[in-house]
């Protein structure tokens with residue numbers, strides 16, 4: 001007999017931010033109040049920058065007011081122009097930062113397993129106009145960084161990684177921010193580690209640090225010189241203290257999410273028509289999202305039906321990242337947006353569903369979500 005499930009009493013969202021103890025925050029706020037220094041490379045900003053640099057095991061790091069401005073600045077700092085090859089399966093910010101730099105996004109199909117840009121297909125998209133690759137470690141799963149580097153080296157292309165979801169990810173002990181020319185991490189409230197809004201660029205090159213820090217502060221070198229057309233990308237002191245405090249909480253949050261992810265996998269492993277990625281032994285994960293794919297034929301219900309049905313139980317999953325960026329009105333006219341160029345992405349985008357994942361959930365909440373999901377399944381006759 002199928003057990004009837006009651007809806008959750010409170011809405012269950014796809015994610016919830018870690019929130020520090022208010023007294024702890026007030027203590028830090030007092031420090032900022034006393035200093036009367038609120039932004040423009042203040043002491044809290046400097047401290048957070050250094051702490052993150054060490055934590056993420058990168059030689060250079062620059063903080064930003066959000067991840068999108070950080071990515072826009074990354075393109076500027078590498079002087080990208082013309083065409084840049086990217087993935088259609090991502091958040092709107094990824095192709096938009098190219099447009100804001102007058103660069104044409106060229107959409108390349110994705111890998112059917114990782115859902116990241118298919119490194120084997122990048123080469124066929126390269127033309128004389130191509131200046132770089134903007135790849136995304138989608139849901140925190142690392143791209144094929146070795147193959148992408150090989151292609152980039154062969155054609156003299158720059159690589160930017162959108163590592164918005166990959167805070168604290170390591171590949172064989174190496175911080176993910178060390179691959180490519182620049183990586184961007186987002187510290188938005190929905191991320192494992194956050195500063196409400198915020199982000200950072202990580203990179204290897206000392207000269208890039210100077211250039212990026214100028215670019216994020218209007219290009220002001222000193223009181224007498226403005227040396228380039230910069231932007232206002234500065235993280236303020238209030239964001240920085242939130243980050244400094246959240247550094248004390250995020251590892252605990254990651255551990256909780258790991259446990260919940262393992263629970264999801266255990267409960268859903270044998271459900272026909274549902275698939276998901278397992279951890280790789282070489283990768284330390286961010287547990288940023290738990291994403292399943294619904295295979296309509298085998299599950300008997302479509303992803304859209306599952307998404308709607310969940311709402312009846314007060315569960316608000318997300319169809320990250322539907323629609324494909326190549327289907328947005330601003331990009332669908334591009335030749336690379338043609339569905340025939342992106343068959344894998346077109347299929348995957350109809351299957352994906354991000355299930356709730358955050359430390360406040362209990363193991364039994366996750367078990368209940370899985371039981372509810374299983375109850376949606378229609379067996380074929």
Ligand code: T4K
Pocket residue numbers: 013014015016017066067068069090091093094136162164165186187188189190198199316320
């Ligand atoms: N590249 C990639 C690959 C990205 O995913 C993102 C951002 C970026 C670049 C750009 O980085 P930022 O410029 O944002 O730093 C959210 C986030 O706003 C966005 O940062 C994130 N990716 C994206 C995947 O998710 P929405 O439109 O889905 O957010 P929203 O408001 O619907 O929130 C989702 C759920 O989170 C809510 O249902 C409840 C919960 N929530 C949200 C907020 C804002 C909270 O509990 N508290 C909160 O304060 O985009």
